[in-house]
């Protein structure tokens with residue numbers, strides 16, 4: 001382990017400016033078993049555009065509602081989908097806030113620098129560098145330059161960016177894809193810079209899992225990983241006390257977009273796409289380390 005390069009150590013200052021122009025400038029509930037899967041009848045045709053890769057969910061435009069950010073893989077465009085806390089937006093409604101985003105892997109959308117607006121945290125897959133792309137709280141491309149916040153990040157899979165330590169500053173959680181498949185937390189410091197704090201191990205043995213997100217699902221005051229056991233389809237939430245709890249079953253066949261408070265009730269929600277139908281669903285959490293009993297919200301198909 002010690003021989004592995006800890007990411008988020010070396011900063012090399014700022015690079016290209018105007019990053020947004022780069023390149024051209026489960027039924028009704030998270031709970032409940034396979035019976036909770038979406039109905040498979042009447043699979044609708046996908047909306048125009050095709051597959052999206054999710055960057056994450058956060059209030060990008062500053063209106064108090066959680067929004068979605070995703071890349072349209074066919075074009076490399078980065079799209080903003082402003083949320084209303086309910087059943088919109090649809091997949092066809094995105095506003096382009098950036099171009100040239102193929103070749104990047106998203107870690108999450110969070111206010112890493114404590115700037116008052118979330119930014120996009122993404123790895124350049126060619127170099128392994130990790131960049132913060134600061135937002136400005138608008139529905140338009142940002143004019144702020146990106147900030148290098150780490151290097152050596154190839155070989156990791158991101159779980160999400162959220163406050164895992166309880167200091168209200170977002171941290172990066174990622175799995176090391178070799179060795180013991182350790183899940184690491186990289187503490188943020190609320191600065192536009194790499195973290196100078198040592199990383200923390202959240203445990204080993206995260207092979208055969210898909211990282212769904214990092215959220216304070218049980219309202220313990222800090223975010224914790226939510227992972228899918230790929231062998232069973234179970235969704236596991238591990239707040240680090242009392243062991244993990246299963247908060248859903250039958251989750252094979254989903255792609256996780258992010259965790260965030262979509263409906264504005266103060267509880268973290270899970271946003272995921274059913275890959276067979278391309279329908280995007282919000283599974284509202286209830287602030288308990290347990291499956292949700294609330295009805296899920298459809299954001300439509302074509303995702």
Ligand SMILES: [Ca+2]
Pocket residue numbers: 058059060061062063064065066067082083
């Ligand atoms: Ca918003």
Ligand SMILES: [Ca+2]
Pocket residue numbers: 260261262263264265266267268269284285
């Ligand atoms: Ca919520």
